[in-house]
Amino acid sequence: MQNANLKCGLSEPTEGQFLDNISTNAYVWYDQNWQHDEYLHTHERYQLTYVEEGYQYFHIEEKTYLVPQNHVIWIPTKKEHRISSESKTVNLIIALFKSVPTQDFFQNVHVFSAPNVLKEMILYAQKWDKLLTENEEQSNFLKAILTSLPNFCKENNALQIPVPADDRLIPVCDYINKNYQYAFEIDELANLAQMSVRSLQRVFKQKTNITLQKYLQLIRILKSIELLDAKQYTLSQIAHLVGYKSLSAFSASYFNIIQEKPKLRK
Known part of the structure; x- marks a missing residue:
């Protein structure tokens, strides 16, 4: 992603294992022309990924999930996954959360089309790109996205490729x-x-x-x-x-x- 040792703000002392030294509960990470490592990796944070351009495959357990443009994927904490894509350009907006509500929704993988209101909220959140310190508006806004996700989700199981x-x-x-x-x-x-x-x-x-x-x-x-x-x-x-x-x-x-x-x- 960015350099050999820092990815999405997380340090990677050993391949596929990340350390989280970030104090803020939630933050946003955006890069154009995203470059991924294709090996399996895991981290403590819950992950919301929005595909702004291109498409992305997420390989999780015995399924491969296709996330097309204007779709999102929710990945629970400690869920081992790897990513791949043949798209010429992949622009992703990622929000990473340390804690989430207790509903079952947040403990499972979900892929769905982002309704316009969620899309606009995620795009607005780009203003805090790579801000890793506490910011009251950022904290409240990302919490609003998080708590609304179950209401936005209209699951598209057809985007899951069984292995x-x-x-x-x-x-x-x-x-x-x-x-x-x-x-x-x-x-x-x-x-x-x-x-x-x-x-x-x-x-x-x-x-x-x-x-x-x-x-x-x-x-x-x-x-x-x-x-x-x-x-x-x-x-x-x-x-x-x-x-x-x-x-x-x-x-x-x-x-x-x-x-x-x-x-x-x-």
Whole structure:
């Protein structure tokens, strides 16, 4: 991020382990063209990240969370995670909190689209970027964001990519990730898993909570977000590149996952 030993205001004496010597309960950290270390790391603070531009993947336990532009992710304290992105530009605004309310909401990972009022509050909070000392307005304002989060959250579970723990399913997921733009027979996937078609469908749903077809749809839409971010293609071209036969079919699938129509980035 900033230098080898200081990241988001936290010192990193050993790789992936952070020390928190900051006295203030909450602060904001913003950098353009964010550069991340891709190894697993953890810290004591609760983390709210808003994606101002680009997109970001957060790898947490057995899931990968896609956080597109104008979305936020909430990560509880001590939750080990790593981050990655192929986006040319990633601008993130991060708020880090030492203590939070007692509701269950704050102990779980959440990803959701930032409603306009939350977006404007986060953008306003940039005025305290990297201010690590007590400031009454900053403290009260960030507390207001924090306590309002559960009311802003309209969870989008479709942005969670399951990573199955069952080793038999890994070749299936890898195949779909590499060949998502093509139509393929379920028999091909069953052969990769060395299962019958019926067993594969049952085990996949049991381990990931989604069907194979839903997984394919999810991967296609996530790949389309990367292509939208690249700003090199029309919507029709993107629809074709991710495996849809028409723009209307792609738009309907995109809306089903993201809850908004696909649009080219400016």
